[in-house]
Amino acid sequence: xxxxxxxxxxxxxxxxxxxxxxxxxxxxxxxxxxxxxxxxxxxxxxxxxxxxxxxxxxxxxxxxxxxxxxxxxxxxxxxxxxxxxxxxxxxxxxxxxxxxxxxxxxxxxxxxxxxxxxxxxxxxxxxxxxxxxxxxxxxxxxxxxxxxxxxxxxxxxxxxxxxxxxxxxxxxxxxx
Amino acid sequence: xxxxxxxxxxxxxxxxxxxxxxxxxxxxxxxxxxxxxxxxxxxxxxxxxxxxxxxxxxxxxxxxxxxxxxxxxxxxxxxxxxxxxxxxxxxxxxxxxxxxxxxxxxxxxxxxxxxxxxxxxxxxxxxxxxxxxxxxxxxxxxxxxxxxxxxxxxxxxxxxxxxxxxxxxxxxxx
Numbered sequence: 001x002x003x004x005x006x007x008x009x010x011x012x013x014x015x016x017x018x019x020x021x022x023x024x025x026x027x028x029x030x031x032x033x034x035x036x037x038x039x040x041x042x043x044x045x046x047x048x049x050x051x052x053x054x055x056x057x058x059x060x061x062x063x064x065x066x067x068x069x070x071x072x073x074x075x076x077x078x079x080x081x082x083x084x085x086x087x088x089x090x091x092x093x094x095x096x097x098x099x100x101x102x103x104x105x106x107x108x109x110x111x112x113x114x115x116x117x118x119x120x121x122x123x124x125x126x127x128x129x130x131x132x133x134x135x136x137x138x139x140x141x142x143x144x145x146x147x148x149x150x151x152x153x154x155x156x157x158x159x160x161x162x163x164x165x166x167x168x169x170x171x172x173x174x175x176x
Numbered sequence: 177x178x179x180x181x182x183x184x185x186x187x188x189x190x191x192x193x194x195x196x197x198x199x200x201x202x203x204x205x206x207x208x209x210x211x212x213x214x215x216x217x218x219x220x221x222x223x224x225x226x227x228x229x230x231x232x233x234x235x236x237x238x239x240x241x242x243x244x245x246x247x248x249x250x251x252x253x254x255x256x257x258x259x260x261x262x263x264x265x266x267x268x269x270x271x272x273x274x275x276x277x278x279x280x281x282x283x284x285x286x287x288x289x290x291x292x293x294x295x296x297x298x299x300x301x302x303x304x305x306x307x308x309x310x311x312x313x314x315x316x317x318x319x320x321x322x323x324x325x326x327x328x329x330x331x332x333x334x335x336x337x338x339x340x341x342x343x344x345x346x347x348x349x350x
Contacts (some may be wrong), residue, residue, distance in 0.1 A: 129258035136283030
């Protein structure tokens with residue numbers, strides 16, 4: 001029959017549509033916005049100390065020949081608490097970690113360190129998220145792997161879990 | 177209602193609105209996760225109206241990273257407030273909206289702008305409407321020609337458009 005296939009076209013379109021809906025409902029889209037500021041130098045900044053008794057963070061301090069991590073966190077960020085033991089483990093393994101506290105008060109950062117430990121060499125306070133935005137970071141916690149020249153090599157979004165620790169150690173080793 | 181009563185009602189309405197302002201201001205930080213006040217330019221306009229207008233136009237075209245689907249102008253997320261502060265500060269420094277947009281695109285990709293450039297990913301977005309317009313024109317053309325044919329005498333089974341008469345008789349047209 002000539003052109004009778006056209007009768008099935010609406011059904012086929014509906015089928016495709018519903019197939020698409022079912023696919024997206026079962027495998028939700030990744031809503032993490034990855035930073036495009038990768039393989040680029042650290043943006044210039046000079047952040048004041050995030051709490052009493054810690055050193056602030058300058059971008060020029062991040063290019064000292066040794067690869068390191070820069071962790072974006074906040075005392076008000078609940079997942080950051082879950083990340084603390086893994087950061088502690090990385091620091092114990094000799095990894096140099098600097099912190100950037102986003103939209104935080106010094107007393108809250110100090111409380112956070114008292115409760116969950118301070119694995120950081122230096123901790124800068126990013127009151128208006130300006131460094132976070134300059135890094136293309138869209139949330140807390142996030143961790144950037146920086147090489148010895150101060151170039152950002154990788155962005156880790158979300159909590160560093162136990163199984164990420166050896167991966168990060170290997171990546172830092174490869175950058176040495 | 178007398179004029180006096182009307183004026184009294186208007187005054188009490190205004191009074192309520194004025195009384196509600198501190199309450200609304202108090203509500204803003206409560207929705208935020210952190211305990212810091214919003215950045216200076218998050219909820220404050222630039223003094224220069226022309227610069228404020230430019231900043232506002234750009235803020236409506238930048239996508240909030242937290243409440244994805246809202247612009248940073250519409251979102252009350254703290255990061256959106258900080259992005260508005262960033263935009264207004266840069267405009268105040270004399271940067272152009274195009275410069276600020278490309279500065280953000282370099283960091284967050286085209287995702288961050290509601291006015292994405294034409295590239296492989298947005299090709300369908302840009303050319304789709306044109307393609308559908310052409311398709312619609314073709315369908316309409318076929319239909320008009322067929323009704324002309326019908327007027328001039330029944331031509332059964334002839335294909336004069338994308339939908340054959342037979343198909344139309346059997347289902348689609350019914």
